[in-house]
Amino acid sequence: SDEEEEQGTLKWKEGLQQKASAAFLRHQEAAPNLRKLVYGSVVEAEDSEEEEEEELGGLFRVNRPQKSKRVQANALDCSHFNPDISHNWDLEEMLNSIRDCFVTGQWEEGQDAA
Amino acid sequence: MASHGLTYEGCNFLRQRLVLSTLSGKRVKIKNIRSKDDEPGLRDFEASFIRLLDKVTNGSTIEINQTGTVLVYQPGLLYGGTVEHDCNPQRSVGYYLEALLMLGPFMKSPLKATLRGVTNDLTDPTVDLLKSTALPVMKKFGIDGEGFDIKVAKRGMAPGGGGEVVFTCPVRKTVRPVQLTDPGKIKRIRGVAYSVRVSPQMGNRIVESARGILNQFLPDIYIYTDHMKGANSGKSPGFGLTLVAETLNGCFLSAEMSSTPQGQGDPILPEDLGRNCAKLLLEEIYRGGCVDSSNQSLALLLMTLGQQDVSKVLLGPLSPYTIEFLRHIRDFFQIMFKIEVQKPLEDERKGGDKVLMTCVGVGYSNISKTLK
Structure with missing residues (x-):
């Protein structure tokens, strides 16, 4: 049973590389063409409305107001930008990623004051 | 149609x-x-x-x-002139001021608006933030001159309010096209730690914790403490911090945080607030661009209304609010921007993707401006 357990725990490691590359490709496809995102048609909103048409037992319609376009249209009018992903600014790695934004960071060649 | x-x-x-x-x-x-x-x-x-x-x-x-x-x-x-308004305290003065900033330069006579209400809350950009970031953005477009100012006469925290802000704005006939493609490096960080109806020591506690994080990058950091008393302190207690990073090319990136309104949600320690706000500023610097995220729409509007010439502005990632604003600009002015994503080079340590926005202005002219 020891072996089985070991196999079980190692199962998630199978095909990690394929999984990673698949995820990367998916991400690439999802990488938004900004112009399309901004000026493209409002396909997204229509899609979500279609999903709403779920029926329960052929009698009731599931109403998910949180998802519908109308609620988004009636959301809070606010200009603050709160992105879903925020970085962990306790990590040295993150701090390093913006070092050159400051005058104390590395300068491009030819721009160095010295 | x-x-x-x-x-x-x-x-x-x-x-x-x-x-x-x-x-x-x-x-x-x-x-x-x-x-x-x-x-x-x-x-x-x-x-x-x-x-x-x-x-x-x-x-x-x-x-x-x-x-x-x-x-x-x-x-x-658009008429302008002297206007007084009691802003509903459900939203802070920033909510109203954001719109006035967009309209101000195009009035018939210079605007002097006295707005009363909540000056600082969690939802909207505070008046301190708009003062230190929106005004410099507008100056780039040639909207400048004497009496271009936002003055916080009285501070009023949410939910009670009781603050007073005076916004004065000169009128312009036309708006200058701009080329803001390089923000330059950040040379200094300034800020205001404000507190009303709490111990003045709160301000110092905020400053110390925020400095602790930001000093890893720059020595030139100065955060003012602003403690208003008596009639100038509004109706509710509270404190908060606004941080602004200034670059060599005169671009401003900002972040802010206010204490939770009295009686709503969990109270926050000034130390935590200072630290979190400093991290928000780092996040904003990571996003980068020549205009910070809360002023994207303002910059895009002024680009649209500019002379019939090419304007370019480098922005950080577009906020959902800005994306909707771009769609509205297309509806109202038939202007579509060229949107190019700039990925950072491999060994560059300058934050994330940037977006270069390009458009040709509609050549808007303020016809109601009185001639002298």
């Missing part, structure tokens, strides 16, 4: 729509405003905003149906 104006749904982006409608002179109809809500129709703060808009214009007609779910706005001329 054009003669009947534009039609939208829902209460979101109300300010954008009314501001662009006023500037373009196009009628706008907004229907289904919270039509499925338990309390349908416009809220008090929106009514207050519409009233303010009515004060700075001349000859606007506003029709609202009985339930408040349909609004029809036929803009009049």
Whole structure:
């Protein structure tokens, strides 16, 4: 049973590389063409409305107001930008990623004051 | 379509729509405003905003149906002059001021608006933030001169309010096109730690913790403490911090945080607030660009209204609010921006992806400005 357990725990490691590359490709496809995102048609909103048409037992319609376009249209009018992903600014790695934004960071060649 | 104006749904982006409608002179109809809500129709703060808009214009007609779910706005001329307004405390003065900043330069006579209400809250950009970031953005577009200022006469924290802000703005006939493609490096960080109706020591505690994080990058950091007393301190206690990073090319990136309003949510320690706010500033620097995230729409509007020449501005990632603003600009002014993503080089340590926005201005001219 020891072996089985070991196999079980190692199962998630199978095909990690394929999984990673698949995820990367998916991400690439999802990488938004900004112009399309901004000026493209409002396909997204229509899609979500279609999903709403779920029926329960052929009698009731599931109403998910949180998802519908109308609620988004009636959301809070606010200009603050709160992105879903925020970085962990306790990590040295993150701090390093913006070092050159400051005058104390590395300068491009030819721009160095010295 | 054009003669009947534009039609939208829902209460979101109300300010954008009314501001662009006023500037373009196009009628706008907004229907289904919270039509499925338990309390349908416009809220008090929106009514207050519409009233303010009515004060700075001349000859606007506003029709609202009985339930408040349909609004029809036929803009009049931007008049300006001296205006006083009691802003509804459901939203802070920043909510109202954001719209006035967009309209101010295009008035008939210079605007002097005295706005009373909540000066600092968690939802909207605070007046301190707008003062230190929106004004420099507008100056880049040639909107400058004596008496271009936002003055916090009295501070009023949410929920009580009781603050007072004076916004003065000169008028311009035209707007200058800009080329803001390189923000330059950040040379210094400034900030204001404000506190009212709490111990003045709160300010110092905020400053110390924020400095602890920011000093890893720069030595030139100065955070002012602003403690208002007596009649100037509003009705509710609270404190907060606004941080602004200034670059060599005169671009400003900002972040801010306020304490939770009295009696709502968990209270926050000044030390935590200082640290979190400093991290928010790092996040904003990571996003980068020549205009910070809260002023993207303002910059894009001024680019649209510029002379018939190419304007370029480098921005960080577009916020959802800005994306909607771009769509509205297309509706009202038929301008579409060229949007190019700039990925950072491999060994560059300058944060994330940037977006270069390019457009040719519509050559907007302020015809109501009085000639002297």
